[in-house]
Amino acid sequence: MKKIQLILIAFTVFLSIGGIHAQTPAEWKRMKGDLTFYMVNDNGRNGYYDQKPIAEMMGTMGETVKPECMVAVGDVHHFNGVVSVNDPLWLTNYELVYSHPELMLDWFPVLGNHEYRGNTQACLDYSQVSRRWVMPARYYTRVLEDNGVSVRIVMLDTPPMIEKYRRDRTTYPDAYKQDYKAQLVWLDSVLTNANEDWVVCFGHHPIYAETPKSQSERTDLQNRLLPVLKKHKNVAMYACGHIHNFQHIRMKDDPIDYVVNSSASLSRKVHPIEGTVFCSPESGFSVFSASKTALVMYMINKEGKILHTVTKNR
Secondary structure: OHHHHHHHHHHHHHHHHHHHHOOOHHHHHHHOOOEEEEEEOOOOOOOOOOHHHHHHHHHHHHHHHOOOEEEEOOOOOOOOOOOOOOOOHHHHHHHOOOOOHHHOOEEEEOOOOOHHHOOHHHHHHHHHOOOOEOOOOOOEEEEEEEOOEEEEEEEOOOHHHOHHHHHOOOOOOOHHHOOHHHHHHHHHHHHHHOOOOEEEEEOOOOOOOOOOOOHHHHHHHHHHOHHHHHHOOOEEEEEEOOOOOEEEEOOOOOOOEEEEOOOOOOOOOOOOOOOEEEEEOOOEEEEEEEOOOEEEEEEEEOOOOEEEEEEEEO
């Protein structure tokens, strides 16, 4: 009996050491590419649940991987958005939580369904208040460049593409006012002219995902957004949030990787569906790393462990 107990203790120590090793700066260092940036979403919980620990982990990891910027794909503010640029939620959901020096970089946000419950214009106007909040429009594009590598990030405004938000004018007063068809024309033009090493499109809502949320959300994006993405052969990934777990989906005869980034505060259960390569109910964030020959998305949990990698090679 004593021998069995010793074996169990030794095995537990082994697992513990392995877990610690996977969370060290030495392990993180291999994520740093010629160009590296973070992705975060569904994080605005006034610091509660896992938001503060994940924010601190992002900062600590940033000391090693040195991200260029942060891509924030919606629901930075739960539950009813903000009312103005002076709303206290800017402090409790954002400024005072993401205070690590390594997070004092450009944040490129898009709107989620919770922002659409409030004053969406205030989210754009906050760019004039905060140095690091860079939101020039509801949808926009930026080219990130470093060490001779270029990544075009295409930031999309998905709530107006979904009918359930457009119809509910009381809860989402700004959604129906947006011309999503004009956005799709713009997207087609951007992708037509994009010649960077890599192109990644970001939006709050998934095109494919396992979720108890209304199927109409995905169906609307499959009918409206997806044809534009698939028309172009240069889109490496479509990355989103909204579902509060990690998912990596590949559909048959489709070169685009569809990835869901988990909540950076409160996560949910998940199970595999058609096309699922990986899924996890853990909370966390993601690190993108690019070189001339590879684009890698690392899914990271709150302990800083790499759960899964999505890799595009050329």
